[in-house]
Amino acid sequence: MIYCTVHALGELAVAFPVAGAFSSYITRFLDPSWGFAVGSLYALNWLCTLPLELVAASITIRYWQSTVNPAAFVCLFYALVLFLNLCGVRGYGESEFIFSSIKVIAVIGFIFLGIILNCGGGPQGGYIGGKFWHTPGAFAHGFKGVCSVFVTAAFSFTGTEMAGLAAAETENPRKSLPSAIKQVFWRITLFYIVCLTLIGLLVGYDDPRLIGSSDVDATASPFVIAIKNGGIKGLPSVMNAVIMIAVVSVGNSAMYGSSRTLAALANQGMLPKQVGYLDRSGRPLVAIGIGAVFGLLCFVSASDKEAEVFSWLMGLAGLAATFTWMSICLCHLRFRQALRYNNRSTDELPFKSQATVWGSAWGVIMNLVTLIAQFWVALFPLGSKPLPATFFKGYIALPIVLALYVGHKIYKKNWILYVKLEDIDIDSGRRDLDLEVLKQEIAEEACYISSRPWWYRWYRYWC
Known part of the structure; x- marks a missing residue:
């Protein structure tokens, strides 16, 4: 589903590198009210993610220092994220490159270490294999x-x-975005799937040190638990430091994502125009300021209600992503329909989704399945009776997105359910306005790739 979604987004973003990306696409290809609702929910998702991740970063500090008030470390991380975002897209990109490099090196190292530990090569010794697959x-x-x-x-x-x-802040999206889109999927698939498989083999789900147990502390990371179980000294601290960097990285992305989405909504006339203010460097300062204000929720770490706030924020953020991904896939389907309606060919697209329209249809179906399954679990939670508070904690995004959607319909008095095919704009926002020249360049590039060795063609197709 993620593969289909990122390729659908890649096709749209390369063709239309506009501010706000998918929030703009939803408004253009689906419905302005749904675009406002999903765009606002997405921005709210990142606004809530920022304090959540900052608190998580402070929790990792407790592994080394449990006596200092966590709010002190939260303040430090908060200032760092704000500084990086005030450096503009270059500051964000450079910092994320450094953070990602550290994470990639650590994950690759853990994959090799996890295999060795599972085979009994750690100081503690003892073959593990599928032990935890059977018990617990x-x-x-x-x-x-x-x-x-x-x-x-x-x-x-x-x-x-x-x-x-x-995309809108990229100098040449036609060159850089296709590779970025393809590699996002492979990085996430390889690192998530392989790492989580090894974690499942090395740590039982009933380990008392995991989050959700009665004895929650900074060793709650399964990566740290796996290494400690292997009897390796010193390395758990290194892995904990990497986890801290990872969550600060997500906080950095949260500030970037929320500010750009808010600015895009303002530019579309869906929020006060002041929110979309850009300085000479292209930084949405007012939107960054709004993100900074929401970020102050991170100081909930000094409260005994920290876990409760965490649950509500995560429930909102998780479903917000599902609504966004489903809408991206729907936008791709509508865009392809509009192309056919206007007798236009996909030859004019610099990048075409490898999953095609069938992949986008699959993405819509899988996201709907996720929403239905989550509704069932929120209504009838595991191990407890149905309660309104439990339901809304797990499904709070739905009433929010519906309220935003209906509210926008009433305010704008727009009672049209969707944009008709004949009204869909498939040209505004393109950087390559001469389609014949664009088609020729695409054909020349395809001819060049086909003349290269098989390994190069294979790499360009998948990466």
Whole structure:
């Protein structure tokens, strides 16, 4: 589903590198009210993610220092994220490159280490193999147990669509975005799937040190637990530091994503125009200021209600991503319909989704399945009776997006359910306005790639 979604977004973002990316596409190809609702929910998602990740970063500090008030470290991380975003897209990009490099090196190292530990090569010794697959077992609580973590999983995958947001600020999106879009999927798939498979083999789901147990501390990271179980000294601290960098990185992305989405909504006339103010360097200062104000929620770390706030924020963020991904896939389907309606060919597209329209249809279906499954789990939670508070904690995004949608319909008095094919604009926002020249350049590039060795063609297709 993620593969289909990022390729659908890639096709749209390369063709229309406009500010706000998918929030603009939803307004153009689906419905302005739905564009406002999903765009606002997406911005709210990142606004809530920022304090959530800053608090998570402060929690990792407790691994080394548990006596200092966590609010002190939260303040430090808050200032760092704000500074990086005030440096503009270059500051964001350079910092994310450094953060990502550290994460990639650590993850690759953990993959090799995890295999060695599973085979009994650690100081503690002892072959593990599929021990935890059988005891305490895999897929705790069956199908319902799997459904119960959909929101957390969606929250973890949030950010795969960030490449589309950067399209408007990219010097040459036709050259850089296709590679970025393809590699986002492979990086996430390889690192997430391989790492989580190894984690499942090395740590049982009933480990008392995991989050959700009665003894929650900074060792709650399964990566740290896996290394400690292997008897390796010193390395758990290194992995904990990497985790801290990772969550600060997500906080940095949260500030960037929320500010750009808010500015795009303002430019579309959906928020006060002051929110869309850009300085000479292209920084949306007012939107960054709004993100900074929301970020102050991070000081909830000094409260005993920290865990409760965490649950509400994560419930909102996870479902917000699902609504966004489903809308991106719908936009791609409508865009292709509009092309056919206007007798236009896909030959004019600098980048075409490898998943095609069938992939986007699959993306819509899978996101709907996720929403239905989450509704079931929120209404009938595992191990407890149905309660209104529990339901809204897991499904709070739905009433918010519906309220935004209906509110916009009433305010704008726009009772049209969707944009008709004949009214869809398939040209505004393009950087290559001469389509014949564009088609020729695309054909020449395809001819050049076909003349190269098989390994180069294979690499260009997948990466």
